[in-house]
Amino acid sequence: MSDQIASDQILRFIFDNTAVSGKWVQLERSYTETLGNHHYPPAVQRLLGEFLAAVSLLGATLKFEGTISLQARSTGEIPLIMAEATSNHEIRAIVHGAELSISTDFHTLLANGTLGITIDPVGGQRYQGLVALEGDNLAACLEEYFRRSEQLPTRVWLAADAQRAGGLLLQELPGTSGIERKREQWQHLVTLAQTVQADELLQLPAQTLLHRLFHQEDVRLLRSDALQFQCSCSRQRTESMLVSLGRAEIESIIDEQGEVAVTCEFCLQAYRFDAVAARQLFDGGESRH
Ligand SMILES: [Zn+2]
Known part of the structure; x- marks a missing residue:
């Protein structure tokens, strides 16, 4: 028996003798570090946890060096929420403008929302897919995205509480042989997976959960x-x-504030440049290298 796969790990698995693959993720420390010193309302935080679990599952499909991001914009209580995963398994996420949010309802939080999935390979062509946030939750919206874009049947289950976030994804593998049998296997496995509870996604190690859901199937980790x-x-x-903002813009910031201070919105790290250092970015342009 191998070691338990639990918090802050992503696991890929397949069902032997079928054309179905799966992914499982559970986040704890990476989730609380993402929350950091941001103070989000509880429902906003849980949704951010789901975004983070979801982007981790999607990131596990990257077959090249790059980044995948999941971004929702809406006219609801959350104007912008986004999560990002790299092919090196680094994740981060942010919510904008939802400090006063009070709803717990998905459609109130993300009214008239659009979900964008952006895949950004290093040195490659950026790809973005969009889907309206019409499903009842993030998982349903992602399934709709897969239905429209990849046409590989995909099911997603997500959960988050104040400490943890977790997710499970099942996807049919491409290929057309034995379609009838494939369909039955897929339905059977989805029916089993559908019994998963939020608590199980958040608390159980991967092996325990997979055994509980699929104990009669041949799951290969x-x-x-x-x-x-x-x-x-x-x-x-x-x-x-700062250089891309241009010298005039930087001069006007120095005039107003005496320095240039930039705070990373994801991690709240502050980068400060006094007037001399800020001007040097332009003066030293060629000679510094
Ligand atoms: Zn940062």
């Missing part, structure tokens, strides 16, 4: 990876961003 909260911000990236 594949790779598992540790996930961690890691912000991709840096002083160097902040410098590039």
Whole structure:
């Protein structure tokens, strides 16, 4: 028996002799570190946890170096919520403008919402898919996205509380042989998975949950990876961003504030440049390298 796969890990598995694969994720430390010093209302925090679990599941499908992000914009109580995962299993997430949110209802939080899924390969072509947030929860909206884009049947279950977030994803593998039998196997496994409870996603190690749901099936565990909260911000990236704003803009910020201060919205790290340092970004442009 292998070690228990639990918090802050993502696991891929398949069902032997079927054309169905699965992924399981559970976040604890990476989730609380993402929350950090942000003070979100409880329902907003739980939704952020679901976004983080979801993007971790999607990130596990990246077959190249890059980033995948899940972003929802709405006219509801949450104008913007987004979560990101890299192919190195680093995750981060943010909510904007929802400090005063009081609802616990998905459609009030994300009224008239659109969900964007962006895949950004390093040095490659960026791809974005969009789907209206019409389902009853994030999982249902993701299923709708898969239905429209990949046409591989996919089911998703997500859960989050104040400490943990978790998720389970089942997906049919491509291929057309034995379609009738494939359909039956898929239905059978989905029926079993549908009994999963939020508590089980949040509390149980992967092996225990998979045994509980699929004990008569041949589940084969594949790779598992540790996930961690890691912000991709840096002083160097902040410098590039300031340079792209242009000298005039930076001068006007120095005039108003005496310095240039940039706070990363994800991790709240502050990057400060006094007037001399800020001007040097432009003066030293060529000679520094
Ligand atoms: Zn940051």
